[in-house]
Amino acid sequence: MTQSLALTYLEEHYDRFQGDLIDLLRIPSISNDPAYKNEMDKAANWLANKLRSMGINNVEILPTAGHSVVYGEWLNGGASAPTVLIYGHYDVQSPEPVDDWKSKPFEPVIRDENLYARGASDMKGQTLAAVNAVEAIVKSENLPINIKFLIEGEEEIGSKHLNDFLIAHREKLACDFSLNTDAGGMPDAETPSICYSLRGGVGFKLEIYGPSQDIHSGEYGGVIQNPIHVLSKLIADLHDEHGHVTLPGFYDKVRKIDEEEHAELSKLPFDEAFLLKHSGAPALWGEPEFIPAERIGARPTLEVVLFQAGQPKTAIPAKAVAGFSFRLVPDQDPNEVHRQFRQYLETNLPPTVTWDLQFFIGNPAVITNRKSPEVIAMKNALQIIFGKEPIFQRSGGGIGAVLMFKEILGVDSVLTGFSLYDDNFHGPNEKLHLPTWKKGMAALVHFFHNLVN
Amino acid sequence: MTQSLALTYLEEHYDRFQGDLIDLLRIPSISNDPAYKNEMDKAANWLANKLRSMGINNVEILPTAGHSVVYGEWLNGGASAPTVLIYGHYDVQSPEPVDDWKSKPFEPVIRDENLYARGASDMKGQTLAAVNAVEAIVKSENLPINIKFLIEGEEEIGSKHLNDFLIAHREKLACDFSLNTDAGGMPDAETPSICYSLRGGVGFKLEIYGPSQDIHSGEYGGVIQNPIHVLSKLIADLHDEHGHVTLPGFYDKVRKIDEEEHAELSKLPFDEAFLLKHSGAPALWGEPEFIPAERIGARPTLEVVLFQAGQPKTAIPAKAVAGFSFRLVPDQDPNEVHRQFRQYLETNLPPTVTWDLQFFIGNPAVITNRKSPEVIAMKNALQIIFGKEPIFQRSGGGIGAVLMFKEILGVDSVLTGFSLYDDNFHGPNEKLHLPTWKKGMAALVHFFHNLVN
Numbered sequence A, B: 001m002t003q004s005l006a007l008t009y010l011e012e013h014y015d016r017f018q019g020d021l022i023d024l025l026r027i028p029s030i031s032n033d034p035a036y037k038n039e040m041d042k043a044a045n046w047l048a049n050k051l052r053s054m055g056i057n058n059v060e061i062l063p064t065a066g067h068s069v070v071y072g073e074w075l076n077g078g079a080s081a082p083t084v085l086i087y088g089h090y091d092v093q094s095p096e097p098v099d100d101w102k103s104k105p106f107e108p109v110i111r112d113e114n115l116y117a118r119g120a121s122d123m124k125g126q127t128l129a130a131v132n133a134v135e136a137i138v139k140s141e142n143l144p145i146n147i148k149f150l151i152e153g154e155e156e157i158g159s160k161h162l163n164d165f166l167i168a169h170r171e172k173l174a175c176d177f178s179l180n181t182d183a184g185g186m187p188d189a190e191t192p193s194i195c196y197s198l199r200g201g202v203g204f205k206l207e208i209y210g211p212s213q214d215i216h217s218g219e220y221g222g223v224i225q226n227p228i229h230v231l232s233k234l235i236a237d238l239h240d241e242h243g244h245v246t247l248p249g250f251y252d253k254v255r256k257i258d259e260e261e262h263a264e265l266s267k268l269p270f271d272e273a274f275l276l277k278h279s280g281a282p283a284l285w286g287e288p289e290f291i292p293a294e295r296i297g298a299r300p301t302l303e304v305v306l307f308q309a310g311q312p313k314t315a316i317p318a319k320a321v322a323g324f325s326f327r328l329v330p331d332q333d334p335n336e337v338h339r340q341f342r343q344y345l346e347t348n349l350p351p352t353v354t355w356d357l358q359f360f361i362g363n364p365a366v367i368t369n370r371k372s373p374e375v376i377a378m379k380n381a382l383q384i385i386f387g388k389e390p391i392f393q394r395s396g397g398g399i400g401a402v403l404m405f406k407e408i409l410g411v412d413s414v415l416t417g418f419s420l421y422d423d424n425f426h427g428p429n430e431k432l433h434l435p436t437w438k439k440g441m442a443a444l445v446h447f448f449h450n451l452v453n
Helices: A004-025 A034-053 A120-140 A162-168 A227-237 A259-266 A272-279 A292-297 A334-348 A373-386 A400-409 A434-452 B004-012 B014-025 B034-053 B120-140 B162-168 B227-237 B259-266 B272-279 B292-297 B334-348 B373-386 B400-409 B434-452
Strands: A057-062 A069-074 A083-089 A109-111 A114-116 A146-152 A177-180 A193-198 A200-209 A301-310 A319-328 A354-363 A391-395 A413-415 A431-433 B057-062 B069-074 B083-089 B109-111 B114-116 B146-152 B177-180 B193-198 B200-209 B301-310 B319-328 B354-363 B391-395 B413-415 B431-433
Touching: A004 A034, A004 A114, A004 A120, A004 A434, A034 A057, A034 A069, A034 A120, A034 A146, A083 A120, A083 A400, A114 A120, A120 A146, A120 A431, A120 A434, A162 A400, A177 A400, A193 A373, A193 A413, A200 A227, A200 A334, A227 A301, A227 A319, A227 A334, A227 B227, A227 B301, A259 A292, A259 A391, A292 A391, A301 B227, A319 A334, A319 A354, A334 A354, A373 A413, A373 A434, A400 A413, A431 A434, B004 B014, B004 B120, B004 B434, B014 B034, B014 B114, B014 B120, B014 B434, B034 B057, B034 B069, B034 B120, B034 B146, B083 B120, B083 B400, B114 B120, B120 B146, B120 B431, B120 B434, B162 B400, B177 B400, B193 B373, B193 B413, B200 B227, B200 B334, B227 B301, B227 B319, B227 B334, B259 B292, B259 B391, B292 B391, B319 B334, B319 B354, B334 B354, B373 B413, B373 B434, B400 B413, B431 B434
Parallel strands: A083 A146, A083 A177, A177 A413, A193 A391, B083 B146, B083 B177, B177 B413, B193 B391
Antiparallel strands: A057 A069, A069 A146, A109 A114, A114 A431, A200 A319, A200 A354, A301 A319, A301 B301, B057 B069, B069 B146, B109 B114, B114 B431, B200 B319, B200 B354, B301 B319
């Protein structure tokens, strides 16, 4: 096995890799809060130094209108060798609510076999899995392959400036396909997974204004409508009793799931017991005519992620604010959903309030080819290391880069990752299962070898 | 006019009275936040010193299980003279949202003829109006009247310990009736008002729990119900499209408004234009079969005063929290409403969530006699100073003390006050209209004289 040198390298350097990850996790690179701008720069520098230290060439921190992109390349494979663009992101979600963390979000702690920290799983750990696999190869052998790294700092804020960045650097980023380890979600530590579909999304902030300021709930209760009541009714009316979104036209362009795919999705382990265990919720919910794996991956959804109004005192508040997160599937158009939602508000909000809707950038969903040579290479690599065929799943989340790479660079992405369903990305107590992470690096070494064998 | 000495005293000491009020307003005596305990004590001491300085006897700061009560008495009128128990409170509501204030809530500022500060109108200004009127009388003449002061520190948190306090000090507090200047709400500076009815109230905090922690809205959207959606639907369903509360049994014991009272309430100036102007809301709302003055004063209401859930990130939150404020009218029973609400939750909340309901102490509504000698004394006093008969109104708010005085001390309260409808009590930019405040003191001097003439 030609990969044995690289696999041995991984084994010998594992302790250092783990220490490096802990160093990176200590940097609170929260992209949605300008207060952390210095920390963002620190994380980008850390990664650039890491790439330089392992022999990657032309490492640069390239500016965007927002947070920078870390770039680097290793083109020793030569012109006839395949070129893989490895995607990663160094930004993380806010750790709020911090009180719900058992240990501090930016002070990584290992408990049992898990490393707890914000970003451990999403995706500093996943990014370094790919970086470390490349280090093992370039330091121990001469594999005829070319690698480019693109590690952005805005994935958690919708990859706002990535589109412009890709257009500006299209030639530099030329490649055969992209490897994206941000699409994990293994159902358990024994079952590897490849993702072939990502939901798109649009986000909105809606503000509802009632009285010109907070007013006494006794003196005005009964004559002035409460913005909390108006917003609550709006939210309540947006779903019917069977979990369908009532927004007119919302499902018009949703691509049907065919019999073959339904049969495949039915075999996945995401059943009621699995989802209840991992969410901690008391009961499932949702469209009864679809199985859970379809509801997560192949059906669009509408979630209110934020509702803020009022004070702990007896007043009718002047305003109520909600954050909406729609998840979209093929072939929905985010701009059309935006129009539908705005139209719905215009039609349904009562004259007792005024309102303002802010639209955040939206992405359509993506479906990739399950049978491409690079996907087969990944399938075989995962099978060798985990001793089990990977499941093919649709992810309920989205990764803006995958769509932009397709549209601007013209390439598909191989979507995998070594996060587990209970890794709590975006929630408190995010963790990374270290034995799975280690296996993931070895699988990636096999993957690169499979590409050229 | 025997009251001319006291009225002259008021005039000569007005500037000092205004300065005293500003001093008291500088103390952030916020009763609902334990961080302000020292400030509460400071305000109580300030008032005790004020009473002592004007010759009130036996001034004491009497402890309760919560914030203390300031007591003092002036019994020089003798055993055959009427005894008036003057009620006040030195605590104030939280000033949140502080950003909406034009000047700082605890740095009083006079703009035009208004004094801006938290508590200016509700009710440090109203309390000192009564205190100053008494000072003018006791310092300038020998009116055969007895005065007792009870100034509590927990009105804004439901007068939680006043009941126990009244039971413990029942004999000390013996009186013929109470004067309560916390029931203001003059429609404008020219129109005095007497209040003859207060709504009661109950408060609840409801927490709805879904997943065991915040979970990714992509990975779980479509299979796990969002606690924000559940709480929104609960709130939406609690009113029908005509503004009626849907809680079964809620209206069963509501006392009907008779023809005579309906005719009187119809003459009050609280019409649509008035309420829109003072609330700043774009349109009125509420039960169409009742006029606004009835909806505020004679009909019960349900307001959600707080809705807190989620974060500005794409996660389904683990919980959603709401604060409920019900306003009650005769002859509703707060405990029965509590049972009805709990029963409603048990019946209507879905199995996708669990929940916890916290009940805050409730008070029934109060109606007082519009024709008692002391009310007539107040009516005549207001007419002399304002040159206009007072309106008789039902207040939409509640004052726990009024009910407790009736139940424990066996006395009625004369309810008036010199706050204007646009004083923004409980909201930002609370203010006191100083010329009206000054007239109010003079009217109170007349009132005390009318009691013995």
